[in-house]
């Protein structure tokens with residue numbers, strides 16, 4: 001089956017507090033987004049990459065692309081599309097570029113350390129089950145806020161922390177994204193689930209961190225140095 005990857009990099013990175021969007025910040029000598037794309041290239045140059053970017057960052061991206069010839073090794077050129085106002089809308093814009101059937105992995109452009117085996121496991125499981133969402137067990141204790149004065153412990157053994165990639169049969173994900181957007185859609189699994197599709201989990205990796213706030217960059221540098 002043909003394999004696609006929608007790499008969502010359409011956000012502004014407000015929590016990072018940097019004037020340069022975090023997907024373009026340097027990490028061990030290369031922009032975060034270049035690391036992410038290279039992980040997919042290592043998985044398979046045959047994957048068709050669809051990259052969602054803030055419309056005003058397309059020129060900046062094209063400069064980065066020119067400076068990193070490794071990205072020319074994909075069998076088909078990377079397709080680019082403007083992101084939307086939300087992650088949901090960015091994914092929907094990416095999906096619009098896919099014609100026909102296949103499997104599609106949706107991955108955060110700001111998860112540059114995703115192990116190649118995790119990408120592969122997602123594609124394998126989505127081919128069998130239709131959905132494959134990467135997740136890891138919670139390491140900390142977790143409490144739920146019930147009200148301003150009340151909170152309670154949750155059974156962490158029953159909880160998982162969800163990562164990307166989240167991989168689906170193309171037709172299934174397109175059906176799911178025909179719904180109206182809800183504020184509860186924090187990822188693609190929540191969209192698929194709300195459309196009535198079962199969500200199957202795949203083991204993720206604690207290294208597959210999302211670059212969200214400044215200390216995540218330090219952690220990513222340290223992980224890359226020791227890999």
Ligand SMILES: Nc1ccn([C@@H]2O[C@H](COP(=O)(O)OP(=O)(O)OP(=O)(O)O)[C@@H](O)[C@H]2O)c(=O)n1
Nearest residue numbers: 008009010011012013014015085086087090109
């Ligand atoms: N409108 C949006 C918002 C987010 N994303 C992407 O979704 C991924 C996960 O989102 P997040 O870490 O929240 O990124 P930002 O929205 O950029 O960050 P912040 O919430 O701090 O502003 C990122 O790769 C981001 O670029 C996107 O493609 N389009």
Ligand SMILES: C[C@](O)(CO)[C@H](O)COP(=O)(O)O
Nearest residue numbers: 087108162163164186187210
């Ligand atoms: C998709 C995601 O990375 C899964 O953990 C996460 O939900 C993105 O959330 P954010 O609020 O857009 O950072």
